[in-house]
Amino acid sequence: MQKWVEGTVVNQKRWTETLFTLQVEADVAAFEAGQFAKLALAVEGEMVARPYSFVNAPKERPHEFYYxxxxNGPLTQRLSKLRAGDAIYLAPRPAGFLVLSEIPDGENLWLISTGTRGADALGLVREPGK
Ligand SMILES: Cc1cc2nc3c(=O)[nH]c(=O)nc-3n(C[C@H](O)[C@H](O)[C@H](O)COP(=O)(O)OP(=O)(O)OC[C@H]3O[C@@H](n4cnc5c(N)ncnc54)[C@H](O)[C@@H]3O)c2cc1C
Known part of the structure; x- marks a missing residue:
């Protein structure tokens, strides 16, 4: 299996000095709400990769990440400079266990988070029909 899938930045929105939404088109495998992608950029000939939770629901495109x-962050300082049309690399298979299929049945699901940890909670609540 190929190590990286080349994706394209569709849009980058800057909410504050340090908070961004990045939208990406990329042909990665299907994911479950609450999982994360690995985003990567080449830095001095080496891929620097970090996990980011999907904010979009599984059927929504483009893929959306909040970071x-x-x-001095090796990846985020570079992510923030990307513009529409730029290339970005993703691991072919999303991963992660914060998914509804792993959560026991119940009437209410409380999702409590701070900062960017809210990204995977957003992904979970945007899953239709749950
Ligand atoms: C499963 C998983 C999902 C993640 N999802 C997201 C996401 O949706 N959005 C997001 O912004 N980040 C997310 N992260 C963190 C992300 O993978 C990177 O670590 C982060 O973006 C910094 O990358 P960097 O290369 O710039 O700096 P790094 O060298 O990776 O980090 C520099 C320092 O900042 C700390 N740090 C990392 N992330 C944060 C953060 N979000 N807030 C405060 N301190 C931090 C690290 O612990 C380290 O000490 C996730 C991490 C994991 C393990």
């Missing part, structure tokens, strides 16, 4: 830039 905060870290001072």
């Amino acid at each position: 905060v830039t870290l001072p």
